Amino acid sequence: GNSVTQMEGPVTLSEEAFLTINCTYTATGYPSLFWYVQYPGEGLQLLLKATKADDKGSNKGFEATYRKETTSFHLEKGSVQVSDSAVYFCALSGPDSWGKLQFGAGTQVVVTP
Amino acid sequence: GAGVSQSPRYKVAKRGQDVALRCDPISGHVSLFWYQQALGQGPEFLTYFQNEAQLDKSGLPSDRFFAERPEGSVSTLKIQRTQQEDSAVYLCASSLRGGYTFGSGTRLTVV
Numbered sequence: 001g002n003s004v005t006q007m008e009g010p011v012t013l014s015e016e017a018f019l020t021i022n023c024t025y026t027a028t029g030y031p032s033l034f035w036y037v038q039y040p041g042e043g044l045q046l047l048l049k050a051t052k053a054d055d056k057g058s059n060k061g062f063e064a065t066y067r068k069e070t071t072s073f074h075l076e077k078g079s080v081q082v083s084d085s086a087v088y089f090c091a092l093s094g095p096d097s098w099g100k101l102q103f104g105a106g107t108q109v110v111v112t113p
Numbered sequence: 114g115a116g117v118s119q120s121p122r123y124k125v126a127k128r129g130q131d132v133a134l135r136c137d138p139i140s141g142h143v144s145l146f147w148y149q150q151a152l153g154q155g156p157e158f159l160t161y162f163q164n165e166a167q168l169d170k171s172g173l174p175s176d177r178f179f180a181e182r183p184e185g186s187v188s189t190l191k192i193q194r195t196q197q198e199d200s201a202v203y204l205c206a207s208s209l210r211g212g213y214t215f216g217s218g219t220r221l222t223v224v
Contacts, residue, residue, distance in 0.1 A: 044215040089155050103155030
């Protein structure tokens with residue numbers, strides 16, 4: 001079956017540091033890939049997505065590229081802010097699953113001033 | 114409404130008690146999903162509705178869990194005879210043509 005593996009947290013960074021959160025997946029066919037973010041006390045929000053190989057999703061300074069050869073979708077941001085402190089979830093949706101999402105365990109990111 | 118609304122926001126249940134969790138999706142959203150998120154984990158799929166039809170309930174962990182969406186709008190997730198392992202945040206999401214919106218969830222604590 002489908003699965004998503006992402007790096008464990010917490011990841012603690014200083015403001016303006018570079019952030020990478022690794023995500024790899026196992027899936028049949030060609031899934032769509034997502035990054036969701038959960039700020040403290042709030043619901044899950046879509047951060048970015050990519051629907052086919054070599055697509056790059058981007059939003060709010062975050063980027064992730066759909067790499068089919070390495071089955072990866074790593075999240076990056078060049079200069080983090082304190083407001084980026086949150087839990088980040090990598091997820092996939094299989095082509096035949098009507099949008100059902102398979103999530104990774106989440107990575108907590110803490111950005112200090 | 115503007116977003117997906119879930120109620121109650123918090124629920125404490127004694128072990129063995131039945132609970133009902135409500136989800137008000139965005140008006141017009143055909144698809145509705147329920148997920149269970151245990152502490153420190155990612156959400157796990159429970160069930161999926163397309164309008165009033167429950168097309169996938171493969172994620173429901175036991176026959177104590179039951180979901181309905183009788184008129185294709187509001188949905189209720191019912192858990193009978195709650196147990197401690199049911200403690201989690203229950204998330205509802207609605208979708209129209211693939212764009213998901215999640216509610217803030219109901220945090221269920223079974224004591």
